[in-house]
Amino acid sequence: MQDSGHIRLADLGEFGLIKRIHERFPAPDGVTGIGDDCAVLPQRDGLQTLVSTDMLIEGTHFLRGDISPYQLGWKSAAVNLSDIAAMGGRPTGTFLSLALPASTEAAWVDGFLRGYAEVSERFGAALLGGDTTASPDRICINVAVLGECPSGSARTRSAARPGDLVCVTGTLGDSAAGLRAILAGVERDADVQALIDRHYLPMPRVEEGLRLAAQAGVHAMMDISDGIGSDLEHILEASGVGAEVDPASLPLSAPLQRVCTRQGWDAAELAVCGGEDYELLFTVDPEAEKALDVPHTVIGRILSGRGLRWLGDARSFSGFDHYRSV
Amino acid sequence: MQDSGHIRLADLGEFGLIKRIHERFPAPDGVTGIGDDCAVLPQRDGLQTLVSTDMLIEGTHFLRGDISPYQLGWKSAAVNLSDIAAMGGRPTGTFLSLALPASTEAAWVDGFLRGYAEVSERFGAALLGGDTTASPDRICINVAVLGECPSGSARTRSAARPGDLVCVTGTLGDSAAGLRAILAGVERDADVQALIDRHYLPMPRVEEGLRLAAQAGVHAMMDISDGIGSDLEHILEASGVGAEVDPASLPLSAPLQRVCTRQGWDAAELAVCGGEDYELLFTVDPEAEKALDVPHTVIGRILSGRGLRWLGDARSFSGFDHYRSV
Numbered sequence: 001m002q003d004s005g006h007i008r009l010a011d012l013g014e015f016g017l018i019k020r021i022h023e024r025f026p027a028p029d030g031v032t033g034i035g036d037d038c039a040v041l042p043q044r045d046g047l048q049t050l051v052s053t054d055m056l057i058e059g060t061h062f063l064r065g066d067i068s069p070y071q072l073g074w075k076s077a078a079v080n081l082s083d084i085a086a087m088g089g090r091p092t093g094t095f096l097s098l099a100l101p102a103s104t105e106a107a108w109v110d111g112f113l114r115g116y117a118e119v120s121e122r123f124g125a126a127l128l129g130g131d132t133t134a135s136p137d138r139i140c141i142n143v144a145v146l147g148e149c150p151s152g153s154a155r156t157r158s159a160a161r162p163g164d165l166v167c168v169t170g171t172l173g174d175s176a177a178g179l180r181a182i183l184a185g186v187e188r189d190a191d192v193q194a195l196i197d198r199h200y201l202p203m204p205r206v207e208e209g210l211r212l213a214a215q216a217g218v219h220a221m222m223d224i225s226d227g228i229g230s231d232l233e234h235i236l237e238a239s240g241v242g243a244e245v246d247p248a249s250l251p252l253s254a255p256l257q258r259v260c261t262r263q264g265w266d267a268a269e270l271a272v273c274g275g276e277d278y279e280l281l282f283t284v285d286p287e288a289e290k291a292l293d294v295p296h297t298v299i300g301r302i303l304s305g306r307g308l309r310w311l312g313d314a315r316s317f318s319g320f321d322h323y324r325s326v
Numbered sequence: 327m328q329d330s331g332h333i334r335l336a337d338l339g340e341f342g343l344i345k346r347i348h349e350r351f352p353a354p355d356g357v358t359g360i361g362d363d364c365a366v367l368p369q370r371d372g373l374q375t376l377v378s379t380d381m382l383i384e385g386t387h388f389l390r391g392d393i394s395p396y397q398l399g400w401k402s403a404a405v406n407l408s409d410i411a412a413m414g415g416r417p418t419g420t421f422l423s424l425a426l427p428a429s430t431e432a433a434w435v436d437g438f439l440r441g442y443a444e445v446s447e448r449f450g451a452a453l454l455g456g457d458t459t460a461s462p463d464r465i466c467i468n469v470a471v472l473g474e475c476p477s478g479s480a481r482t483r484s485a486a487r488p489g490d491l492v493c494v495t496g497t498l499g500d501s502a503a504g505l506r507a508i509l510a511g512v513e514r515d516a517d518v519q520a521l522i523d524r525h526y527l528p529m530p531r532v533e534e535g536l537r538l539a540a541q542a543g544v545h546a547m548m549d550i551s552d553g554i555g556s557d558l559e560h561i562l563e564a565s566g567v568g569a570e571v572d573p574a575s576l577p578l579s580a581p582l583q584r585v586c587t588r589q590g591w592d593a594a595e596l597a598v599c600g601g602e603d604y605e606l607l608f609t610v611d612p613e614a615e616k617a618l619d620v621p622h623t624v625i626g627r628i629l630s631g632r633g634l635r636w637l638g639d640a641r642s643f644s645g646f647d648h649y650r651s652v
Contacts (some may be wrong), residue, residue: 049375051419051454053421053455054457055423055459055468057462060459060460061459095378097380097381099386131379133387134386138461140466142381142423144470146377
């Protein structure tokens with residue numbers, strides 16, 4: 001790819017932009033990728049195709065002055081790869097739609113593609129197509145992702161059973177605390193930077209999802225994007241069950257605890273309501289849980305009734321809604 | 327679906343919007359559609375999956391005051407279905423990402439979904455998933471479409487051979503003339519309305535694409551979105567061949583000819599440069615062309631050299647570029 005300097009898209013042109021993307025992402029063997037009307041993918045027996053899509057809008061999901069193009073490219077791909085991980089699948093390819101103002105610097109595009117490629121390649125997902133177009137002002141990004149899994153092994157939200165343990169991978173609330181630190185202009189020491197990195201550079205739990213889906217006792221699974229308060233409700237509703245969760249059991253990182261203490265923030269609230277953790281939330285048979293080879297924390301239990309009950313805390317938590325929150 | 331009245335998205339909420347979409351588009355048997363992290367699709371032997379995606383941004387692709395929500399919904403699905411038609415495939419499902427200002431009326435969403443559904447169902451494409459999010463101001467739409475075709479039968483842009491005839495289905499320039507009529511505020515008699523309808527309600531040539539792909543003599547194929555001037559260049563470049571085209575042979579509809587005569591517009595220029603025809607452009611062996619059961623017009627011939635030559639006319643035509651045109 002040639003040096004981008006300060007070429008604007010107005011100079012590069014749409015086909016110049018596509019060529020740039022194409023050079024960066026050659027098609028895998030046996031696949032027709034970028035450059036035709038459609039991508040053509042081989043199919044193999046006993047596998048199912050997984051597809052998901054996520055849109056990111058400047059001013060809603062990110063502010064151009066805050067997030068670097070590399071981080072935005074990473075995050076755009078990562079949140080989609082996370083949807084494949086949430087099913088226990090392996091990502092195979094992505095489709096990127098990019099609407100950019102004509103004044104966008106080509107260097108910005110290169111940075112975006114670098115971040116997009118780095119997380120995509122880490123998990124074996126080729127960029128197989130997309131669309132590029134002009135935007136009058138705001139950057140608008142859409143990614144569609146394809147994945148695969150053995151037929152019948154995809155973990156849905158509707159498979160939780162009474163008696164299951166409710167578990168999460170990793171730690172919760174870091175991303176939400178990172179966002180709060182950005183918005184509040186908190187000084188960026190190492191702890192704060194660690195939280196901000198989790199917000200801008202989320203790591204999709206693809207390997208964890210694959211290992212969990214290989215265990216018969218793992219029932220329902222999803223990724224945490226709106227906050228476990230809201231996301232667990234989706235599992236309960238889809239499965240027709242209830243749950244009790246102990247807020248004291250939520251896994252909190254050391255940086256989160258230190259920053260919350262310093263800033264007077266409520267770590268449990270960030271962990272429950274914050275969202276954008278992109279960790280996996282799953283339910284598992286208690287016997288199978290003992291044998292899991294994926295690091296996780298048990299936070300509650302599935303009940304035969306309905307509704308989500310928070311133990312030992314009278315607060316009621318709620319998740320994130322794009323049209324209700326600001 | 328309940329009556330939408332004047333509910334705003336701010337009242338409906340994100341999950342209310344998703345529920346609305348979900349009710350309108352139930353998943354087909356055996357498919358996990360809307361409501362989980364991913365759609366899960368069965369695979370069958372001997373078939374290939376086709377995927378494409380297209381983004382439409384308010385202010386770039388449409389003006390909210392001009393296009394009705396029904397038309398916009400139709401067009402958003404149709405331009406994607408057209409990409410599957412362009413490969414000679416059968417559309418199977420779509421994924422809709424929709425970023426809307428919180429002030430959007432639910433009635434607008436219902437109208438959009440009605441148009442989206444009407445053209446999708448006409449061609450057997452289920453809505454299998456998507457994303458809904460808030461936009462600070464402009465409407466932003468992305469559709470990803472999946473299709474299938476027998477393994478090895480997809481028609482790409484790179485298969486044109488010297489000696490092939492260059493053909494198009496339908497008529498060219500109607501959509502561009504319709505857009506010009508809208509922008510110029512031309513009075514909408516029946517002819518003008520017919521052109522505007524072709525602009526707002528393009529008909530993907532799915533059946534034509536399937537029938538053409540069933541003929542071994544049909545080599546390269548694509549749909550006409552940027553204008554045949556620009557689009558044919560893509561086939562020539564991908565196939566490493568040249569072509570000569572006779573502008574006098576371009577198929578022009580009666581309404582287009584009458585409106586151009588009245589308005590003093592150049593019909594050939596609209597047909598070549600206008601774009602958004604969503605007709606099929608294909609190359610075919612001359613012997614096979616005689617046996618085609620799809621109505622079409624021969625407009626030129628593939629040559630062994632390079633470049634596109636316009637016969638009998640010194641004008642040079644060019645296509646559409648999002649970052650260069652206004």
